[in-house]
Amino acid sequence: MPMYEYACAECGQRFERLVPSSADADRxxxxxxxxxxxxxxxxxxxxxxxxxxxxxxxxxxxxxx
Numbered sequence: 192m193p194m195y196e197y198a199c200a201e202c203g204q205r206f207e208r209l210v211p212s213s214a215d216a217d218r219x220x221x222x223x224x225x226x227x228x229x230x231x232x233x234x235x236x237x238x239x240x241x242x243x244x245x246x247x248x249x250x251x252x253x254x255x256x
Contacts, residue, residue, distance in 0.1 A: 193210060196232045197230065204221060205232070
């Protein structure tokens with residue numbers, strides 16, 4: 192289930208939601224004021240690249256014991 196980030200056009204608040212399908216992502220309401228005019232934002236996400244020594248954490252690889 193993907194997590195999407197939204198911004199409300201009425202109150203300006205940002206919030207995140209786990210959305211079961213992309214169709215549900217288009218029918219979102221603001222959790223702060225209840226407005227129906229919200230827009231989905233492009234979110235930044237991180238991934239970890241695993242290697243033989245452990246996972247990488249962005250700034251370099253960390254050893255996992």
